[in-house]
Amino acid sequence: MKVPITWLNDYVDIADLNLEELAKKMTLVGLEVEEIRLVGMPMPPGEKHEFKYAGLSWPEDKFVVAQVDEVMPHPNADRLVLCRLNDGNEEIIVLTGAPNLFEYLGKGPLDKPLKVAYAREGAQLYDGHQPGKQLTTLKRMKIRGVESFSMICSEKELGISDEHEGVILLDDDAPTGMPLVAYMGDAVFDVDTLPNMVRDASVLGMAREIAAATGRELHYPDDSLTATGKPIQGRAAIQIEDPELNPRFVLGLIEDIKVQPSPYWVRRRLNLVGMRPINCIVDATNYVMLELGEPLHAFDYDILLNRAGGKSPTIITRTAQEGERLTTLDGVQHTLDAEMELVTDTAGALSLAGVMGGEESEVTSSTTNVLLEGASWNFINIRKTVSKLKINSEAAYRFSRGVHPALAELGVRLSLKRMAEWGEGQIAEGLIDNYPNPPADPVVELSADWVNASLGTEIEAQKIADILSRLEFTCEVESDTIRAQTPPHRLDIHEGVIGQADLLEEISRIYGFDKIPSRRLDQPLPPQSSSEELVMEDDLRDLLVNLGLQELIAYRMTSPEREARRFPPEYQAPEVDYIEIQNPISVERRVMRRSILASMLEIMEYNSSLDQRLALFEIGPVFNPVEGQQLPQEKQMLSIGLSGLRHKTTWQGGEPEVMDFYDLKGVVEGVMQGMHIAGVTFRAGEHPSLHPGKTAEILIGETVVGVMGELHPLVKANYEMEEAPVMLAELDLDAVLGAARILFDVEAVPTYPPVLEDLAVVVDEVVTAADVENVLRLGGGDYLAKVQLFDIYRGKQLGEGKKSLAFSLTYIAPDRTLTDKEVLKLRDKIIRLLDEELGASLRS
Amino acid sequence: MTEKEQALAELEKIRSEALAVLADVADEEGLEAWRVAHLGRNSPVMGVFSGMGKLDKELRPLMGKAANEVRQTLEEALAEKRELLETAALQNMLTTEKLDVTLPGRPVDRGRLHPLTKVLRRVTRIFGDMGFQVYRSPEVETDDYNFTYLNMPPYHPARDMWDTFYTKRDGVLLRTHTSPGQIRVMRERAPEPIRAILPGATMRYEQLSARSEIEFVQVEVLVIGKGVTFAELKGTLDDFARRLFGEDARTRLRPSHFPFTEPSAEMDVGCFVCGGEGCPVCKETGWLEILGCGMVHPVVLQYGGYDPEVYSGFAAGMGIDRSTLMRYRIDDIRHFRNNDIRFLRQF
């Protein structure tokens, strides 16, 4: 909410605080000042300012209150006039084109001079003819043959509002010659009010917080009424059908009011807050809403009389009938449901309670008698209505957060008083007040001991009571105990233990967070345990980084179409269920992802041409709905993507090598070794996204924990990617981490020298390297410490469909040096097994 | 001239001639040729030894000694010359072999953590050192955990503080903060004391822009015990801020409002870019808002299974994305999930 500080000053004396000091005090009690807009006031002293400033200052020597004594024609221009103006020092002829001065043209010297805001030569102000806020400086020049060097200002030129239709006509009591800043200089604080502090969405509410923070006195506005009209009693009635929804309803009446503009200072204040002045009736309700936080509604009394067939109207508050219609004063027709609360009379709906008035009974320029409503509403009911009808208003903003019913009466009184002052009406004596459901205004009991034990402070009971009293709690102190009665303007204080927490917030905030000491935790350490999976997940991240991979964090939100790109065009993907978002920001992000590979592919596509070598991984969840469960399974997955050069090119040249399946396999093996996972095997597999001949399933023991391979060419064609093949792996993280070992046996470092031997085995093409290795290990037993494939050869001498695999074998015994004879024996056994198991022979 | 004088003169000639030739030798090859010529089997000095038989018997010992001396002299001269040549060769190599040290090194393909992970790790390590344990809780949550158990019953005005993504499943939404994890940890641990942190992804309905994201990483901090004070909240978070932002980091708490804490506060840290003088990063205020915190609300304690008459606690939540933006002065929050390699490889 925007608040002009001169308005605040009506309720708490803050004139001695500079803007910086005031804003700081407000921030430290929870009123966050987002911006300070200067409307005449000078910048606070000092070079550095903590708050953000905007707006315009009016130096005392450049801007003054002046009076126009006569409006005269311009000799050469019809659309300009010359004003005989007195700025307190001298008489000056000032030229202006302001349309609102033309009515004084040719009237000779004015009986009642017009009070205006006058800017002297050299004054800096906003250019009224340019859009937005362009600064300009007044210079001496000739306009149509008449010298001009100063100006009578509009609101726009002074930075008060965007109004530039005419110049400002100040109230008659404005003292000529007074610096303008002294007369009406201001600064508007843009304050972010917290959702639980709707009581502060008013000038008085903020003033109360400042009073509490500074220990100053809060002055309520004078609400004494001088009733000059007939009593209201018998001229209107109220019926409340559901006091839960409508705890209080107050009516006041004012008659013979003149629908005229409010005084200039009122209009200026409304403009500064961002509310357009309308006429004295509407302005008085708005002014009081801003002042007090109680929204009010003015009905044209004569229309109500008419609707009641000339009898005194009865206001009935009730919920709407299902399907009932109402056109609100913004011209929108709403169809209502049975939960929505209405203000009606015997003829039908008048307004949407607490939200917006109806078109029909609205105050118009021909209104003379006003029936004024001040009410209170159930905030949850108002919230529902507002969200269902997608309607909003200043009233709904406040009522949907809770306004205390006590303010209804005060609001009506203040508003009537102002209407009488600004519109010369006659206030009917008395109010009609139906108050079936007053709130509890709880009494909260708390001990200073408990407060200090909660905050870590040493505040005396009396001091605590003083703090609460500044916020208008009524307090009794009995030794260590404070009994605090909630003041009748707030609904956010509860009973019992919650009420104590509510008060603790108030006490600590006003006492000052900065005065509460800062101490290290003095609590017993909870039973310690580690979340092993999270620790291992982090170990795995480090491992992948050590293997040269870049970590990614992808969006969780995607679309089924985006995920379907990972399949070949003709592929019939099985229907899957997604967690669908009801209000997505776009169709592109309307479900929670189910495939971590799809995320990887999108990111590889994005980066495809941006680097020679892509080596990426992501660890994150996919979201799989589970039949019969409210929440989806959030399955943690690991994806790996490789593409491009094995090593980036350098100035030394050399043939660039492109990464292939075995680079990926090296990474996967590195992961398995690094996590000390035993029993890892690979076997040819299938996956719709992968090349059928270049796909492997990754197994730990008998369990498939993932898949890896080269991206299927048809899938690759779905993405805009460079030529190099793309390698992908997807692993079930829980399965991998579940098999990881933190404790494992370290083999002894061999003391005896190894015996090395090479063996080239000729087998059929269908026989895999793993098959051969298994046989080698079977034959070599414990003595065969290491098997390493170092060459694969195919050629004519071997015959069609044959290949030779050359292995380097390392034999070792833990307790002795193996003899040639022993090694020969092992070798013979291996050769025999190769022949028996695989029909393999040795390459000669 | 006697035979003796003549023989000695002959030896002297052999010596001086050999040394004269040696002086001109310039490389290893020449040196070897010289060795063969002047100390080899057919060299003059060796000839003296083999011609010894023709000499007078009396003269033989004297001449043998003299010839030996010549040979020794020549061998020493050879060794000296060899060392000289080697030194010269090394010197030559050191002066002629010269690299262009400005040529780039051969790149090692280094892996990297995502910047958000990096910053998150620092945060978890700091709290880990203080005895906090890490938990994980669901990203797709129920309305109850995200709001109701956190003291925001349906239609509570404070629900407006979060722009929520709802799912098409009844009562299921994308968590708007990590705070639902508070309830989950409490329900798991009650009535034990708690020191927990819960990092994880959170989602909010925003228009994507340089300053706002729909997904971001948060860390929740939770302490529950008997007699936990606001002073301890301050102390813990002050320590944290000093460890994350540096020993001199200044902090302040401003009153704020979160339905699940009371009192609630926001913590600002003195801008580490400008030192509090005011700069674009802190929007000229000298302060950076880093986290929201407060004493756990009694209603939340109740929902978590702790009696608020007996237990109290504090909680804090901080955005890792925001801290990372500030730390590295990154201009656009969308970089984090765009995963542009040109951005990522700078970390």
Ligand SMILES: [Zn+2]
């Ligand atoms: Zn800064």
